[in-house]
Amino acid sequence: MADSKGIAVSSYFAEDLARLYEQSPLHVVLYDPQDMVRYANPSHCIDFAMARDVPISWSDMMRHSFANKVGAAIQTDDIEAWLISAKARRGKLPFRCFETDLRNGRWMYITETMDEQGWMLSVGFDITALRTNDRSLRQARDGALRAAQVDTLTGVSSRAHVLEQLDLRLNQLRSNQQPCGLVLLDLDYFKKINDTYGHNAGDEVLQRFARLVVSSLGRNDGFGRIGGEEFLLLFPQATPAETEAKVQAILELVRESSPLPEVPRFHHTCSAGLTMLDPALSSIENMRNADRALYAAKGAGRDRLMWA
């Protein structure tokens, strides 16, 4: 029986699908909302030299791939920086696809489909023999897209990309009542850091700050740089209490960090303005609310969060 949602499932559907995935040359991987691999078929495990019975996160799978020169051909000399930039684009939109090459020279077309709970199905198929003539053109297009979606200095989402995520979360809230915390995060006295230690040191503080925040986030959380030392965070599915706890944890991490190795006694802080997305307001109006709260946090002495 077919309907607008596709062919109706038989009671054997899950079993049949799993059996076929086991035999398929496709790369099939299912990730949970915490980005742990919950299922990976043999074809994927062989190319990534992965044990099937050891739980692994996507990040660790890519670190393993990089360290052992298996699986994805990751072009970088800093895998942690690569992960930050890859995470800026991963799991942010309901669907995306891209081409990538493997260490064994094969080319794969990867599709990622995500539901609102944050489960992600990744299906990759071998396109080594397909349209090789156009490949450099398609790679250039992917590179341009990446450049538009990722902030060059910090590797987190660009302003445009995180605002696109904000619109998506607002639509999800309107259609399915999925709550979402919105946070503006701003480094304190950043001008003084630049003035005291120089602009390069200021850049380093921004980079390390971004890396620290990313380490505390889930895959579906949004994090982008929207201006000089101002960042936007999105916590889909989070309650107000969860949003506040996540931001408190970030403030604590930043407070304890020592981002300039050559000046170990240097510490800094940041302030945050919080609001829960309001479906009756536009993206801009929601941002404005968070901005007012941020302004209040600054006025109240900084190194703290305030609710709109």
Ligand SMILES: Nc1nc2c(ncn2[C@@H]2O[C@H](COP(=O)(O)OP(=O)(O)OP(=O)(O)O)[C@@H](O)[C@H]2O)c(=O)[nH]1
């Ligand atoms: N190093 C570096 N500095 C930047 C960058 N973008 C903006 N800035 C600097 O960030 C500083 C922001 O200063 P202000 O807006 O006065 O804010 P602040 O000093 O952090 O003060 P409060 O926010 O009130 O705590 C300015 O001096 C900008 O020049 C960047 O990419 N790198």
